[in-house]
Amino acid sequence: MNITVIGAGYVGLVTGACFAELGNHVTCVDVNKKKVGQLQKGILPIYEPGLEAMVVSNIAESRLHFVTSLKEQAVEPQVIFIAVGTPSDKGGAADMQYVEAAARDIGSYVKNYCVVVDKSTVPVGMAECVKAIIQQAIKLRKLNVKVDMVSNPEFLREGAAIKDFMQPDRIIIGLSSKKAKSIMLDLYLPIMRNPEKIYFMNVQDAEMTKYAANAMLATRISFMNEMAMLCERLDVDIENVRIGMGSDARIGNAFINPGCGYGGSCFPKDVRALMRMAEQQGFDPIILRAVEERNFKQKQVLYEKLKHVFGGDLSGTKIAVWGLAFKPGTDDMREASSLVLLNDILTQGAHVQAYDPVAIPVAKHILSPQWLASGQVTFAEHPYDALHGADALVLVTEWMSFCYPDLAAMKKLMRRHVIVDGRNQYDPKQIREAGFEYYGIGR
Ligand SMILES: NC(=O)c1ccc[n+]([C@@H]2O[C@H](COP(=O)([O-])OP(=O)(O)OC[C@H]3O[C@@H](n4cnc5c(N)ncnc54)[C@H](O)[C@@H]3O)[C@@H](O)[C@H]2O)c1
Incomplete structure (x- = not known):
């Protein structure tokens, strides 16, 4: 054809x-x-x-x-x-x-x-x-x-x-x-x-199917992020809760991983567009509004955790960031959680040493030229190069190559031993036993 x-x-x-x-x-x-x-x-x-x-x-x-x-x-x-x-x-x-x-x-x-x-x-x-x-x-x-x-x-x-x-x-x-x-x-x-x-x-049913499917997936993510925030306050481990929930055949395991918010070129814009469609019909999209609001707040969680670690003052700190793309497997940074984190911590005077296997050229293109020119953000060619003299490592995108970090090597490279795990990739016990402070999402 x-x-x-x-x-x-x-x-x-x-x-x-x-x-x-x-x-x-x-x-x-x-x-x-x-x-x-x-x-x-x-x-x-x-x-x-x-x-x-x-x-x-x-x-x-x-x-x-x-x-x-x-x-x-x-x-x-x-x-x-x-x-x-x-x-x-x-x-x-x-x-x-x-x-x-x-x-x-x-x-x-x-x-x-x-x-x-x-x-x-x-x-x-x-x-x-x-x-x-x-x-x-x-x-x-x-x-x-x-x-x-x-x-x-x-x-x-x-x-x-x-x-x-x-x-x-x-x-x-x-x-x-x-x-x-x-x-x-x-x-x-x-x-x-x-x-x-x-x-x-x-035709209209097909058009609506796409929006409803994306909104459903975004809802699952925001719901789990809300549960994670509640777990933190109740001293409960969301990862055990997730496994317990996901094993229910009515729920399943897909799209229930807590994290630092969803980004990309689809979920955020499609949830917003669906809200506008509803409003144009004079209908109040209560659930969609909550999904979007939770995601907005969730993208700030990494910054809040860093603020807590550094007593509210990030000026002069060196923060290593692993992962810039909105998810692994792509260089797409549209509405990525990394952008919110970088904006928050750079504005507060932190220095960022970032690594991503494929998204660095995109980051260089979209980040503020002022941060790039001043050297407040630098990019590493290897994940461990980003750790030199760092006060904390923040994992934002769960690329496979970050799965099994060499904690002993990392300890030697970093100035202060803090890991903020935005995707709950690591076992908190193992990280703490290796001498790091560990902060996950909802645990
Ligand atoms: N990216 C995804 O994962 C994904 C998944 C499912 C659906 N979608 C949907 O698919 C659509 C495309 O998304 P994308 O991520 O591929 O977008 P994109 O921004 O990557 O690509 C769009 C391309 O269209 C080109 N373009 C714009 N106007 C044009 C015109 N008049 N004539 C010819 N080319 C033109 C742009 O130059 C650009 O290269 C969107 O509606 C998106 O919501 C995206």
């Missing part, structure tokens, strides 16, 4: 590369010329395990192409995916400017029937707006071209994106046209040999 993917970010690039890997002819269109130039040479602008090799081999086999405009593509697509960003606007609603621009581009380009698939996470009713924009642009060209609109929200997780795309739990497809249904089945059956796991529904 000939496929176009608009937007070559985390979702668009994975979608394009995976469909090409399955033998389709794919063109990814992105307005970012620098990004497209790099991608044409097989250089990836993001870190995602396994993606670079897949992109390079599919470029070499002429199944994957990158262009900056729909008009540059060599073949007409049967399916066009929209995978552009839908960040929060100032009021917290999903900002539709990129989706609308993509819709206008499609309308001023299509010559023949095609299926337009919304893969971006968009508010309920947006597919209808996209269709109206496309039809309006087609009408201006005095053409009579039919397009069918499909909502196919994406559920991949950064860090495991290829596996999630190629072996999904389920595929959600919202549509109302038989022709589009048959095309979507052709497209997805090679991935999902179990057709009963492809759930067809109407």
Whole structure:
């Protein structure tokens, strides 16, 4: 099949590369010329395990192409995916400017029937707006071209994106046209040999499914973080509580790890967008508001623990930070908990020595130039280099390489022996026996 993917970010690039890997002819269109130039040479602008090799081999086999405009593509697509960003606007609603621009581009380009698939996470009713924009642009060209609109929200997780795309739990497809249904089945059956796991529904139901799923996962995290904060006050170990809760088949183990808050490009903005959708309907989203508020507070917990350790005064301290990405397996730092911690402790006069296996280039790009230029933040090439002369280590992102630290070596490197474990990765007893002060979340 000939496929176009608009937007070559985390979702668009994975979608394009995976469909090409399955033998389709794919063109990814992105307005970012620098990004497209790099991608044409097989250089990836993001870190995602396994993606670079897949992109390079599919470029070499002429199944994957990158262009900056729909008009540059060599073949007409049967399916066009929209995978552009839908960040929060100032009021917290999903900002539709990129989706609308993509819709206008499609309308001023299509010559023949095609299926337009919304893969971006968009508010309920947006597919209808996209269709109206496309039809309006087609009408201006005095053409009579039919397009069918499909909502196919994406559920991949950064860090495991290829596996999630190629072996999904389920595929959600919202549509109302038989022709589009048959095309979507052709497209997805090679991935999902179990057709009963492809759930067809109407477009709005599919749009809402994505928001409700993300809000549910965010709710589980915030709920557990609230329990953790209560456990600290009751002198109870949340990790035992978590294991006890998770073993209940009705609850399960997923998304109940307490920590220093959720970040990333999805949960925070999607919870906010869902709240705005509710408010626009005159409905008060009580639970969503609490989920967001708990997460906001949770991101400050690491700073509060450090303040407690240093008697309220962080000036002149050296803090080692392990992990900057919002989660392991990605270089994405959008709404990462590390950003809140860094902002809090740098403002209070601490010096930060940070290490992350892949996110340092992103951090250098987004942190305040003033902190970088003054040397208040420095980056280490190795996790242990970040510990030189440090008064405390804060673990923010639970990369696997942090799992078994050499405590004896760390002790020699650090000035003061404090570990703040933002993801409950370590056994407090073992850390304390090695001569460190240990502060976890809810324990
Ligand atoms: N990142 C994830 O893990 C994830 C998972 C599931 C769903 N989603 C959703 O998928 C969508 C995309 O997310 P992302 O993380 O890939 O975003 P991203 O910011 O990484 O990428 C978006 C890309 O779209 C490009 N773009 C913007 N406007 C364009 C236009 N008019 N034409 C062509 N290209 C354009 C940008 O240059 C950018 O490269 C969002 O709605 C997001 O909520 C993301």
